[in-house]
Amino acid sequence: MSATLQIISNHFTQTLKRLACHLNEEEDPPRYCTPLDYMVFVFDLDSWSEERCLEYFTNNTFEKCDIISLSDKLGLENLVYPHGIKPSHLLAFCIVLACLSSPTHYKVTLYLFGCSQAYQSIVFNSVISFLYNRFKNILHWDRRRLTLEMIKSYAHAIQGIGGPENIWGFIDGTLRSICRPEQSGVEEILQDIFSEIMEQGRLFLYGDPAYSLSFGIICPFKNTIFHQLTQEEKAFNAKMSGYRSAIEHSFRKVVNLWSFIAFKNGLQIGLSPIGSYYAIAVLLTNLHTCLYGSQISLHFKVIPPSVDSYLNLEF
Secondary structure: OHHHHHHHHHHHHHHHHHHHHHHHOOOOOOOOOOOOOOOOOOOOHHHOOHHHHHHHOOOOOOOHHHHHHHHHHOOHHHOOOHHHOOOOHHHHHHHHHHHHHOOOOHHHHHHHHOOOHHHHHHHHHHHHHHHHHHHHHHHHOOOOOOOHHHHHHHHHHHHHOOOOOOEEEEOOOOOOHHHOHHHHOHHHHHHHHOOOOOHHHOOEEEOOOOOOOEOOEEOOOOOOOOOOOOHHHHHHHHHHHHHHHHHHHHHHHHHHHOHHHHOHHHOOEOOEOHHHHHHHHHHHHHHHHHHHOOHHHHHHOOOOOOHHHHOOOOO
8 A cells, every 4th residue: 555655756757847947948939931032913803814814813724805794794893891802893703713713822822913822811711701691592402494385395395305293303311411301401492493383294303212202202223021122123214314414414513613612621511611611512503504514515406595694683
């Protein structure tokens, strides 16, 4: 017992000595990042070549004239920024394009815009929040465009390339929650649209195997212990899988154009508006389709709307 007490006493004494030495040591000087030197200048996109715009701003996405045109149509002149900063709407839009097009650091782009890293961060997140709040209705479900007549035209387009006559669109079981129908309210919207239509006249969204049957949504035939797929059902699943791959191409297009949203290490929930980043990437991708078309629109022979029509700017 005395030996045990002696060991405890020695340990306690050594701990007190280490604590005393630590308190007597001088505190280390505070650590900080050395500010980067850069030249402050007024951003002028007119002085940029077409090739430089494609390289730095849009990952070979938007042409220079379209960057200027879109910056005028997004309403950024109505955005009030914090801390009293007042960037031009063209500079603000270019900062967003540069940040979303690649997972680069602000210290790299400060030489492009002539403004500090903090300035760019404030502008980027302010514009993202502003655009999301302004256009979230057309991003979640565009009731103005997705009318019953428009849905029927999509069904005719799918039928025109050999698809079934009662399918008007495809959905994919993605990990991004904003695309899940149970979280975006798609089923309730479909009930509202088709509430007055007889069951035999209804149209359906076709989902991947992750989905189950629900109102307005059908899925592939499933092989279970109670039902073995017939050859006809297997052929139907294979054929529909080819059509449904179109939605997978659309998700891939978003990531290809705006690779920032695929850089997981730089996207931390709670520190940044991650959902808004992806939503605005989708908005810009849709604008790209309005301007230049896409493989999906060519495949289904559907003409995309104009930018003014999509953004509801036509009066």
